[in-house]
Amino acid sequence: MNKDDALRLILRNTQEVVKEDELRALLENERTPIAYTGYEPSGKIHMGHMLTVNKLLDLQKAGFKIIVLLADLHGYLNEKGSFDDVQRIAEMNRRAFIALGLDPEKTEFVKGSSFQLEPDYMLNILKLARDTTLNRAKRSMDEISRGMENPKVSQMIYPLMQAMDIARLNVDLAVGGIDQRKIHMLARENLPPLGFRAPTCLHTPILLGLDGEKMSSSQGNYISVDDDVNAIKKKIRGAFCPAKVIEDNPIIEIFRYHIFPRFERIVIERPEKYGGNLEIESIEELGRIFSKGELHPMDLKNAAASYLNEIIEPVRLKIGEVDDTR
Ligand SMILES: Nc1ncnc2c1ncn2[C@@H]1O[C@H](COP(=O)(O)OP(=O)(O)OP(=O)(O)O)[C@@H](O)[C@H]1O
Ligand SMILES: N[C@@H](Cc1ccc(O)cc1)C(=O)O
Incomplete structure (x- = not known):
């Protein structure tokens, strides 16, 4: 596929890319670029998630290496269940992603807890914590933990870990719904002072759920990819x-x-x-x-x-x- 066709495929049905010239440069790079999306294992994979999965499939066709992060620790920090629950759901979600076309031979599935407890990773989280105001961390979570009136410290660690995942997994292109934007912008600003690259970011629109609010696995307003x-x-x-x-x-x-x-x-x-x-x-x-x-x-x-x-x-x-x- 030539570069212009690849760019067109990558940008179709997206809401935003930050920034297009960076994306073009990734396509011109000699090294295979890496794109990732992370999912909190909080329930079923639904038609909203499918927008990001479709984008990962487009990126795979355009020559990117794809990583799917099964963000079990993030789900735990964001109060989606016990640690055992999120681990079990992560496995169920992996099967749904494969069924959606993310061939396990070509896609790396990584559980967050497999690297997020390493000492180096944790030290970097503490460094990021020194560079990030509480206000910024809280704002970055506005659309992810909707209605968070009394946020827990865990929900302030969450965006720092998401930013550090990008560095740790060597990600070039962070993909997600537009609700991930503020965390991605935090990563773009706060990773370089610690010596890491700023990721390019690609955002899909958000699909509404059947009640007219965001389709969400914890709201029961979704159509799951295995509904009969x-x-x-x-x-x-x-x-x-x-x-x-x-x-x-x-x-x-x-x-x-x-x-x-x-x-x-x-x-x-x-x-x-x-x-x-x-x-x-x-x-x-x-x-x-x-x-x-x-x-x-x-x-x-x-x-x-x-x-x-x-x-x-x-x-x-x-x-x-x-x-x-x-
Ligand atoms: N309705 C949606 N439309 C488009 N993308 C979505 C939608 N819901 C989730 N995503 C995207 O899927 C990825 C994982 O989101 P997440 O695991 O939070 O899903 P969720 O269903 O919102 O879960 P929960 O309701 O438990 O928070 C993110 O990049 C997010 O932007
Ligand atoms: N923040 C994402 C989950 C996620 C967690 C860690 C990441 O590195 C990436 C994405 C969500 O709303 O579900």
Whole structure:
């Protein structure tokens, strides 16, 4: 793949890159660049996570080495469960990532606790702690620990560890949802004074959950990559989807980020008496039709459920086949 095609592939469906000239330089480097995303093992892998996984797959195609960090200690520090719970969930999540296409032969899966307790790593955390104000650490967690009224010290150590992971794993490109931005900016500023490189950062949009808030494994507002057809139908049927409203409408967002990128043209099935089937070729066209009230939310939801099932079905089948003996 030539460099321009690689750059185009890497930037598609992203919200932000900091900075594009750095990304270009990584592609021109002789050394294979490393990209990573970390996931707190707090529950199921869902359609929101899939946006970052899709990006890792694009990066893999563009020649990057991929590391997936199963951030067990981070989940523990962020009160997602006991240390045993997060370890168990990390293993379950690994299988879902493999089923989503991250081939274990080509992807390095690393558990945070496998290196984050080493003396050198910890000493570097203490050094970072001396260079980071409490206010900055707290602000960097705003979108990660939403509604954190009474933060624990552990939640202030969390962003320092995320920044240090980038240095320790020799990461060139830190990938995440746009909610990771403040921690990534902290890493860009505070790693170089300690002698480490500033990472380039790539952010995906955030997918809304079925209630219109961020899709999140701890909120129960998600569609997981192993939901079966009935669960998908039931969840979509109960989703927030006000008639004629396209802004912050989670069903429209599912079409935008998951369905249209995979299908060139979609068909919304409707009985003849309600206007018959509708063929739609782009998210813009869907938005126009829906906002004029020419498409009922229930018809939109039925189509969303059926396309989502088509996307998820192979993943669901594959999860059962992934070898869990490693
Ligand atoms: N709804 C979403 N849309 C896009 N990206 C997401 C979404 N949820 C999580 N991510 C991304 O996945 C990575 C891991 O996030 P994380 O483990 O916090 O998921 P989560 O479901 O928000 O978990 P929790 O709700 O338990 O905090 C981050 O880069 C994050 O930005
Ligand atoms: N902060 C990420 C998890 C994470 C943890 C450590 C990292 O190095 C990277 C990412 C989240 O919101 O889930």
